[in-house]
Amino acid sequence: VASSFVDMSAQECRDRLGAGGVGRVAFCAPDGPQIYPVTFSVVDEDVVFRVAPYTRLGMHVPGQDVAFEVDEVDHARRDGWSVVVKGRATPVDDPDEILRLRRQGPQPWAPGQRHLYLRIRPRSVTGRSVTGD
Amino acid sequence: VASSFVDMSAQECRDRLGAGGVGRVAFCAPDGPQIYPVTFSVVDEDVVFRVAPYTRLGMHVPGQDVAFEVDEVDHARRDGWSVVVKGRATPVDDPDEILRLRRQGPQPWAPGQRHLYLRIRPRSVTGRSVTGD
Secondary structure, eight states, rough: EEEEEEEOOOHHHHHHHTTTTEEEEEEEEEEEEEEEEEEEEEEEEEEEEEOOOTTHHHHHHTEEEEEEEEEEEEETTEEEOOOOOOEEEEEEOHHHHHHHHHEEEEEEEEOOOEHHHHHHHEEEEEEEEEEEO | OOEEEEEEEHHHHHHHHHHHOEEEEEETTTEEEEEEEEEEETTEEEHHHHOOTHHHHHSSSTTTTEEEEEEEEETTTTTTEEEEEEEEEOOOOOOOHHHHHHHHOOOSHHHHOEEEEEEEEEEEEEEEEEOOO
């Protein structure tokens, strides 16, 4: 069961994040920790995702600190990587920026009115890869 | 971009979890939300994973509420599911139980002394699948 963790470089973390896709947002709500998958993209080094206003994400995440994780794992090969971004999830209010994000930003899969754009300006970005021997 | 969310049945959530593999533990530390991937397995309906004592997981998680998430996502096909377990992560102290978990429990990939077994007794288990149309 020998495997080893390796810290990823800042560039490698940026590259992995930059591909976008699906990540997971973790945050602390009054009733404890929460975790939700979201589609995201990276715009100007910020992680951007959309939420619907009257949901747990929409109510508890804007203005709050979050941990955002993206990974790719092959359990059979014991091989993978994980990148975690920490920072405040700030609602985007500026109409011009919203228009720009509508073009460059993430496309949610699921229906519903995900009007609210949030961007996480990274306070820290860390990544680890693990490879089975 | 039409897709739809469907709540998964309790049985389907159990089946997905029961396969084990890699999930993500989210918890609230004094400096904010944290998220870590871990290997896990399900023993007697509890989610079991291992941590090293002198790590952030080892220091902040035992005895605390966590949200544990496992998913499988095909971003290109916009297709996937996600199951979230919430509950307290309780350290396993009983030597007989530790012996049993050593056989039935999760095998971490990475080196290091993950002596500490934690089990999450689910307070809630919820799952959603999403399928592109």
